[in-house]
Amino acid sequence: xxxxxxxxxxxxCMFNCPFCISKGQAHHNIFEDNYTNNHEVWRNNLxxxxxxxxxxxxxxxxxxxxxxxxxxxxxDIVNIVREFRNDIQIEIQTRYYPxxxxxxxxxxxxxxxxxxxxxxxxxxxxxxxxxVIILTDxxxxxxxxxxxxxxxKDVSQxxxxxxxxSEGVNPTLDEYxxxxxxxxxxxDMLREDIKNxxxxxxxxxxxNCMDSIGRYKIFREDGNIYSTWDAAxxxxx
Numbered sequence: 001x002x003x004x005x006x007x008x009x010x011x012x013c014m015f016n017c018p019f020c021i022s023k024g025q026a027h028h029n030i031f032e033d034n035y036t037n038n039h040e041v042w043r044n045n046l047x048x049x050x051x052x053x054x055x056x057x058x059x060x061x062x063x064x065x066x067x068x069x070x071x072x073x074x075x076d077i078v079n080i081v082r083e084f085r086n087d088i089q090i091e092i093q094t095r096y097y098p099x100x101x102x103x104x105x106x107x108x109x110x111x112x113x114x115x116x117x118x119x120x121x122x123x124x125x126x127x128x129x130x131x132v133i134i135l136t137d138x139x140x141x142x143x144x145x146x147x148x149x150x151x152x153k154d155v156s157q158x159x160x161x162x163x164x165x166s167e168g169v170n171p172t173l174d175e176y177x178x179x180x181x182x183x184x185x186x187x188d189m190l191r192e193d194i195k196n197x198x199x200x201x202x203x204x205x206x207x208n209c210m211d212s213i214g215r216y217k218i219f220r221e222d223g224n225i226y227s228t229w230d231a232a233x234x235x236x237x
Contacts, residue, residue: 024166
């Protein structure tokens with residue numbers, strides 16, 4: 001695998017975003033918190049995972065809640081990766097916008113943004129700054145140029161992410177997405193703008209972020225590896 005998603009321990013999320021993809025999992029994200037309850041097992045499993053895969057190039061710190069609610073865990077993940085695989089790039093995906101020294105430890109800080117008004121207000125940190133635009137209906141009729149003109153100049157990576165429904169697992173989530181998804185015309189316009197962009201910023205459109213096959217695996221807080229976000233049983237069981 002080229003990328004490993006490392007999940008911080010679950011706690012009630014400070015944001016509770018109505019489009020959150022973690023709400024669409026049939027297993028309800030209930031996994032043993034071995035980071036807290038059996039830390040040595042969790043740590044050894046993470047070390048073994050990153051040490052025994054020469055193809056691994058990226059570790060992405062994420063969560064079923066805001067990962068910055070577990071700053072100690074974020075620091076531990078960074079320290080382990082730096083000690084055993086300092087060739088790996090470490091990223092965090094976050095909606096926590098206040099400046100924090102933890103971000104200075106990361107190679108990439110990816111800020112998820114669902115409100116256009118916030119694009120110009122965040123003061124991004126990290127070696128590489130990325131904006132991840134969550135394509136709700138608040139971005140209807142926005143062009144790529146509109147986003148670029150409002151971003152801080154030191155943001156060098158930009159991802160547009162299409163909302164993902166739960167395919168019936170969570171009707172409330174699915175209804176929100178049905179009524180607040182980006183319209184097709186804006187999506188087509190953005191797709192064309194990205195295709196024709198020739199500037200210095202790395203830009204991509206992610207239309208299926210939950211499709212892990214061939215892209216990444218998940219290291220959950222129980223210290224086990226899962227092939228997909230839907231999987232309730234780890235690979236080694």
